[in-house]
Amino acid sequence: MSENNKQKAVLSVTEDIRAKILDGTYPEGMALSQVDIASTYQVSRTPVREALQILAGEELVEIRDTGRATVTTISPESFLEKCELRALIEVKLLELSIPLMGAEDIAKARELNESLKKCAPEEWTPLNYLFHEILYKPANRPLMQNVIKDLHHRHYARLKSFILSHRNTPRSLREHDELIDRCERQDIEGACYALESHIMMSAYALAEQLKSQQLKRRQTASL
Amino acid sequence: MSENNKQKAVLSVTEDIRAKILDGTYPEGMALSQVDIASTYQVSRTPVREALQILAGEELVEIRDTGRATVTTISPESFLEKCELRALIEVKLLELSIPLMGAEDIAKARELNESLKKCAPEEWTPLNYLFHEILYKPANRPLMQNVIKDLHHRHYARLKSFILSHRNTPRSLREHDELIDRCERQDIEGACYALESHIMMSAYALAEQLKSQQLKRRQTASL
DNA sequence: TACCAACAAAATGTATCCATTATGGTTTTA
DNA sequence: TAAAACCATAATGGATACATTTTGTTGGTA
Numbered sequence: 001m002s003e004n005n006k007q008k009a010v011l012s013v014t015e016d017i018r019a020k021i022l023d024g025t026y027p028e029g030m031a032l033s034q035v036d037i038a039s040t041y042q043v044s045r046t047p048v049r050e051a052l053q054i055l056a057g058e059e060l061v062e063i064r065d066t067g068r069a070t071v072t073t074i075s076p077e078s079f080l081e082k083c084e085l086r087a088l089i090e091v092k093l094l095e096l097s098i099p100l101m102g103a104e105d106i107a108k109a110r111e112l113n114e115s116l117k118k119c120a121p122e123e124w125t126p127l128n129y130l131f132h133e134i135l136y137k138p139a140n141r142p143l144m145q146n147v148i149k150d151l152h153h154r155h156y157a158r159l160k161s162f163i164l165s166h167r168n169t170p171r172s173l174r175e176h177d178e179l180i181d182r183c184e185r186q187d188i189e190g191a192c193y194a195l196e197s198h199i200m201m202s203a204y205a206l207a208e209q210l211k212s213q214q215l216k217r218r219q220t221a222s223l
Numbered sequence: 224m225s226e227n228n229k230q231k232a233v234l235s236v237t238e239d240i241r242a243k244i245l246d247g248t249y250p251e252g253m254a255l256s257q258v259d260i261a262s263t264y265q266v267s268r269t270p271v272r273e274a275l276q277i278l279a280g281e282e283l284v285e286i287r288d289t290g291r292a293t294v295t296t297i298s299p300e301s302f303l304e305k306c307e308l309r310a311l312i313e314v315k316l317l318e319l320s321i322p323l324m325g326a327e328d329i330a331k332a333r334e335l336n337e338s339l340k341k342c343a344p345e346e347w348t349p350l351n352y353l354f355h356e357i358l359y360k361p362a363n364r365p366l367m368q369n370v371i372k373d374l375h376h377r378h379y380a381r382l383k384s385f386i387l388s389h390r391n392t393p394r395s396l397r398e399h400d401e402l403i404d405r406c407e408r409q410d411i412e413g414a415c416y417a418l419e420s421h422i423m424m425s426a427y428a429l430a431e432q433l434k435s436q437q438l439k440r441r442q443t444a445s446l
Numbered sequence: 447t448a449c450c451a452a453c454a455a456a457a458t459g460t461a462t463c464c465a466t467t468a469t470g471g472t473t474t475t476a
Numbered sequence: 477t478a479a480a481a482c483c484a485t486a487a488t489g490g491a492t493a494c495a496t497t498t499t500g501t502t503g504g505t506a
Contacts, residue, residue: 009460034488044461045488046269053273057280066468067488081366085312092311143304232490258457267491268458289498290458450505458497468487475480 009047013037014054021060021071022157028073032061058154074158076207076214083203086151089144090132090199091192096139098188106184109134113176116169124169125157131176135183162209163202172202232270236260237277244283244294245380255284255292281377297381299430299437306426309374312367313355313422314415319362321411329407332357336399339392347392348380354399358406385432386425395425 017037020026032052038045052069055061062072112131119127129152136145163169175198182191240260243249255275261268275292278284286292335354342350352375359368398421405414 033486035486046460046462049488050273050276053276054280057277068468078366081364084364085367085370088311088315089308141304141307143301144308147308256457269490269492272458291498448506450503452501452503454499454501456497456499458495460495461493463492464490466487466489469485471482471484473480473482476478 009041009043010050010054013041013043013047014051016041017051017055018058018060021055022153022160024158024161026071028071030071032069032071034069058150060154074155074210076210079155079159079210080203080207082151082155083199083207086148087196087199087203089148090136091196093136093139093141093144093148094183094195095188095192096141097136098138098183098186098191100138100140101183102138105134105138106180109176109180109183113173113180116176117173125152125160125163128172129153135179159206159210162206162213172198232264232266233273233277236264236266236270237274239264240274240278241281241283244278245376245383247381247384249294251294251296253294255294257292281373283377297378297433299433302378302382302433303426303430305374305378306422306430309371310419310422310426312371313359314419316359316362316364316367316371317406317418318411318415319364320359321361321406321409321414323361323363324406325361328357328361329403332399332403332406336396336403339399340396348375348383348386351395352376358402382429382433385429385436395421 017026017032026032034045034048034052037048037051041048052061052063056063056069059072061069063069109131112127112134116124116127116131129149132148132152133145136148139145175194179191179194179198182194240249240255249255257268257271257275260271260274264271275284275286279286279292282295284292285295332354335350335357339347339350339354352372355371355375356368359371362368398417402414402417402421405417
């Protein structure tokens with residue numbers, strides 16, 4: 001066979017459920033029954049329960065004291081605060097990075113932004129993270145970088161549909177270009193300010209969308 | 224009976240192992256065998272496995288791809304970076320808090336610092352966290368506050384023995400007093416600077432101790 | 447002595463079984 | 477009719493049994 005499919009059940013189940021939560025297949029609030037998942041993946045409940053604990057630790061599912069697991073919901077308030085945190089840390093990373101950046105880092109960033117300009121909508125979120133990752137790498141702060149990665153992957157990724165519908169990517173790309181220019185000029189203050197705006201502007205817009213959608217959903221539910 | 228002892232096994236096992244890791248009963252690198260734990264708590268391996276997954280999510284234990292679980296180790300580098308992150312977020316919280324502080328917040332902070340002056344060594348870590356928590360409450364940033372709480376509880380607490388041996392608490396208490404004064408005077412910049420020094424100074428001292436102890440331990444091990 | 451193979455012991459991974467608890471609908475009663 | 481009690485169903489929590497993998501040891505060979 002071409003590859004080794006014999007991965008531990010816990011891992012593959014965890015990965016698959018995580019992916020389905022992130023891409024919206026399992027929507028907010030959906031009940032995750034151990035027996036259903038077990039029969040879906042043709043495994044026993046034992047690995048399923050461990051997978052749910054792992055995902056609960058990632059705040060993707062919530063396990064109530066009755067034992068029932070559901071997909072967590074994203075409140076506009078907590079989303080905004082996550083963006084604030086993201087901005088705080090990313091600005092710090094950028095501030096530490098800029099003095100240590102070499103020409104090749106700038107070149108890589110430009111290259112990635114070009115890829116972003118041409119990429120399919122599906123690829124946007126991961127490529128966007130890679131772009132930011134390159135900018136922060138010189139700072140050499142693996143832990144902070146990891147926090148950012150988590151915020152991007154575990155949380156931001158769940159809003160992909162919003163991001164796509166918002167269609168602010170052209171502006172994002174322009175802002176990326178500006179950011180790179182400022183880095184190249186070693187304009188730390190300007191770059192940090194640009195980055196903070198870049199993050200928080202889209203944050204407010206997305207939070208508004210979130211709010212109005214949840215309002216709509218609640219109205220539909222009460223019919 | 225005075226209380227309901229019938230808690231779920233997963234929870235009580237998780238809590239107990241967590242406490243033992245934090246207080247050093249289970250030291251860095253110690254192997255956590257499922258069967259041993261199960262027999263220790265008189266439960267089957269099923270809840271033990273879930274508990275280990277939860278603790279792995281908290282980065283208190285590491286589960287290797289062989290399935291073996293061990294208590295995670297704290298490298299001086301990662302400790303310093305955690306302190307940097309802590310300082311970054313706490314300074315932000317303080318900056319947001321000060322303009323919203325009332326007289327009763329200041330009073331509470333003073334009160335807590337007085338308790339700190341008189342408290343037993345055992346009580347220092349949790350009380351110290353409470354002191355900081357009060358200062359950040361007006362900022363109304365539950366998520367950031369939670370990150371800070373985690374950093375304090377899950378990580379800082381493991382260094383209790385170092386903190387005690389370091390005996391820098393008198394200076395800490397003076398710094399706390401100064402911090403409160405600056406808050407009362409609405410001296411945002413000064414307070415933030417004082418807080419950052421307060422955190423990072425002890426961070427560097429602790430990191431040095433960590434380094435020398437790990438060096439000593441490695442030398443002893445190689446005998 | 448150093449290295450490798452084979453085997454034995456121990457630990458983990460998963461499935462299945464039973465006990466307990468929560469849930470939803472039905473019936474009963476005020 | 478509305479609310480409370482009850483029961484049947486379904487789901488979770490934990491224990492046990494078995495399969496698989498890992499690890500350590502022993503014995504043999506160069």
